Amino acid sequence: MNQAPHVSAAAYVGAPTGPRAVEPAMRRALALAELGPAHGPNPRVGCVLLDPGGRTVGEGFHRGAGTPHAEVAALAHARSRGIDPRGTTAVVTLEPCAHQGRTGPCADALVDAGVAAVYVAVSDPNPVATGGAARLRAAGVGVTTGVLADEGEKLLRMWLHAVRTGRPYVTLKLATSLDGRVAAADGTSRWITGARARAHAHTIRAQVDAIAVGSGTVLADDPSLTARTADGGLFEHQPLRVVLGRRPIPDDARLRGPGGPLLHLAGDDLDAALRALGLREVRHLLVEGGPTLATALLAADAVDELHAYVAPVLLGAGATAVGDLGVTTIGEAARFATHEVTRLGDDVLMVARRARPAQPVQATQPADSAQTGRPTHQPTQEEI
Amino acid sequence: MNQAPHVSAAAYVGAPTGPRAVEPAMRRALALAELGPAHGPNPRVGCVLLDPGGRTVGEGFHRGAGTPHAEVAALAHARSRGIDPRGTTAVVTLEPCAHQGRTGPCADALVDAGVAAVYVAVSDPNPVATGGAARLRAAGVGVTTGVLADEGEKLLRMWLHAVRTGRPYVTLKLATSLDGRVAAADGTSRWITGARARAHAHTIRAQVDAIAVGSGTVLADDPSLTARTADGGLFEHQPLRVVLGRRPIPDDARLRGPGGPLLHLAGDDLDAALRALGLREVRHLLVEGGPTLATALLAADAVDELHAYVAPVLLGAGATAVGDLGVTTIGEAARFATHEVTRLGDDVLMVARRARPAQPVQATQPADSAQTGRPTHQPTQEEI
Structure with a gap:
């Protein structure tokens, strides 16, 4: 030129x-x-x-x-x-x-x-x-x-975070009753939140690079983790589908159906998993559950943003969104700063971000992949 | 004239x-x-x-x-x-x-x-x-x-409800973390919500006829249940302070200090207690806790409105806002209809109302007290 x-x-x-x-x-x-x-x-x-x-x-x-x-x-x-x-x-x-x-x-x-x-x-x-x-x-x-x-x-907030830390910007999605439960006592959870909240969550899926769930959630809920439009079709962009945890993905899992590529990071080391995603140039990771994975990420202080969809519903029993975080007294609570509050039908979405700054740079980008979109493969990953 | x-x-x-x-x-x-x-x-x-x-x-x-x-x-x-x-x-x-x-x-x-x-x-x-x-x-x-x-x-919604049913309009206030907890594992709870949410709750106190807590909360938290201004002074209107439950109110309880009149309804019968308050012409009752009383009211379908102050905080352990409601599957959940969502600093207030209509008339007003403001006394109550 x-x-x-x-x-x-x-x-x-x-x-x-x-x-x-x-x-x-x-x-x-x-x-x-x-x-x-x-x-x-x-x-x-x-x-x-x-x-x-x-x-x-x-x-x-x-x-x-x-x-x-x-x-x-x-x-x-x-x-x-x-x-x-x-x-x-x-x-x-x-x-x-x-x-x-x-x-x-x-x-x-x-x-x-x-x-x-x-x-x-x-x-x-x-x-x-x-x-x-x-x-x-x-x-x-x-x-x-x-x-x-x-x-x-x-x-550039999310991109800068990812480039500076070598790990994706992690958004944890919760969809709970007002008493913090994600399912009733018998395990039923469809639906705690309403149609507008669920549609909103799909538009977020269509904006992220990857969605992660724990391997237990794959077995319990058999999610497809696709980004779907209001009429049930697929958005053009389908995020990478990531399963974290040791349990194998069944052959007939919906995750193996139409949608984004599937990646199973089968280790226990959350930090290593996030770095592996960083090396793949996943800039924004949406974590959708379940409670075991959410708890592990929060306990590791690895959640950058919360998307909490809260329904005006009380259950009194059933699985809670988050398990033991090691918090014993109120001063140790995992506290976020509210960025935005949006009413979605009967539900409310609170978007809240980490109150403290993100961790400093801990990894560099591979020279041949930065800003090009070409993923870097990790030999320990099961690619599907 | x-x-x-x-x-x-x-x-x-x-x-x-x-x-x-x-x-x-x-x-x-x-x-x-x-x-x-x-x-x-x-x-x-x-x-x-x-x-x-x-x-x-x-x-x-x-x-x-x-x-x-x-x-x-x-x-x-x-x-x-x-x-x-x-x-x-x-x-x-x-x-x-x-x-x-x-x-x-x-x-x-x-x-x-x-x-x-x-x-x-x-x-x-x-x-x-x-x-x-x-x-x-x-x-x-x-x-x-x-x-x-x-x-x-x-x-006239609240007044009409009270006159038609013979019971006060019951607003249940909850102040929780995003995972539905009202305290950390060691019982500390000051503060989950922020200053703006707490100030808002005091303006609601100044608008109701009575505030109720369970007798266990009196022993655990020693609340004063006064309606206080931002600078700590008392609003001109102080609601009736009501304690529900059998446990006695200590002689040195803050409830016996400056504020509205104190009434101990020492029975176990919630319906009788609400009727007694109805006969006293309490039109709007604000219930502030604790979990035992909240659970009993919800299980009895006696909550007309929820004021849920939710903080962008996760605790992972500690007392939940609500105990067992007898809900086993998602279709039985206590579901409310959202009326208003208000952001208060980092917190959000969801005002939600009973989705089903209130109960029909079950009691009449005493002829000599309706619309006059003179209370009708119940001999079984401990007036303080």
Whole structure:
């Protein structure tokens, strides 16, 4: 892309756009980024190209692994309109990458296009892709980072967590009565929550990379773990289905039917299982049960977000959502910070997040898979 | 009040106000009614007087036992403005009473004032006070009932329940973790919910007639059961404090300190206890625990409304909010209909009401106490 296909009259050379035009453009870039899929190994990124007068001449966002990055999409958009991006200012939500993926380093594409300045919301923590700002500066392009950084971090929250910790962002879903039970005394549980809550849970499934259940739940409930639409069809995106725990998956399990790929991580080591999923570039893992797995994750402080669907129902007996956490006194309780409360018919959904910050970096990404979507296989896993 | 103190030029004789002006006036009367106190033996009632042109000439509402009823207040308001209410139309949320209270029957006051027509939202089910419409009609005053009846029933819901069933409207308050626990394993429970939820619960205390706890909770928690403001002071209205259950109240219990009157109903018969409170004209009873009392009320299907304060906290062990309800399978669950969901800081309040209608009339009101606020004493109760 050194040679612009359309060289128009509007090839900008000279002073780049002033900072006053940058914030609105960054807001637009953030909105563009949100148009990308919530799932997938790559971050959601948006890019806006401004001419020296602050007018938008190109826009782009990343549509998922294997498609052009946002910067390249924005350059192509400008050129498709007959505009040479030379001299423009690129406003981009994440630091342009410096690594060779399917489309080549974005930093090089911006340099080659003659972009005069780059504004960035969030610096790339990905150890493979980082270095784009340095490469741009070395080529004489001015780079300003931290523009609307908070909004950028918010957009990329789950992805940043996964890249920084080497483990997926873990959302634990609970669907309980008001007295915290997931089933009646005889084990029946269909349905504690209502149709709207269940439909909502399926839309969440369609946004995550993977769903996990314990092997006991597979035997007890025979779940399919598919993301289904209101009319019972399958969403286009089906998350990876993960079974954690030693018990084997029956040959006739619904999990082996239509839906996402199936992965059995048969060990007892939760931390190792989460790292294995991190290496597969699972950024967001939804854990749907049962109580044994939920309890183990909570006891290990490995739950980043709770999705608690609560029904106005009292059971008085039956399995509880969570078993012994080792909490003996109120000060030791597993306490989350409420992010959002949504009424869904008769039920309520509380979305609450870990009150303390996530754990620091403990693993690095494999060099050949970061930001490309190609999974890294773990030899100990039973792939199905 | 046969003689109007101020006879003005605007003494209306002739055709009463048409129905078109009545609905807005009834909405205003309902809004006026809401200005009255939520607690107390008497219903909240509002009244608007319209001249034949549909203009409002007087307004009134009932401010609680021992003060003028709404109709009398509205007549007095008109007269205080120099307007003779003769020929006006009275728009009133509850059928005017026909019984002798501290202020005399309202039906007679309207007849004596020369009111030409009366529109009513809700007919009075109180066996003592009813008959006002008949008395008005016998005196030649046109009476139309059922105007915005649903809104009127909604406003008077708790009072109507109490008058129709002879038992208070029972609100059960629960304050739990997301896994339905009211305390940690060591019994500590301060605090599961946050400051905003606790402050909200105190404003509810200030609106009810009585608060009940089980005698076990008195021994375990030594509650004061006062309605306190944010700065720790006492609200002007302090509900009756009721202890249910056989265990004696210690001499040094906080319940014996400043606050509402104390009543110990020492039997095991919940139904008898609720009837005793009904005879005392307790219209709205707030039950605050503990699990034994909550379980007994739920098992007896005696809970009309749930106030469930839920905190984004998981405990994994400790006392649950509710014990065995005799529910063995999901279809038998105690299921409520959600009325309102409110976020209070990190916590959420679900207000849910009994899905089935309340029980039919089983007891009548004592003739000498209905709508007067004078309590009827039960000889078997330990009054403190």
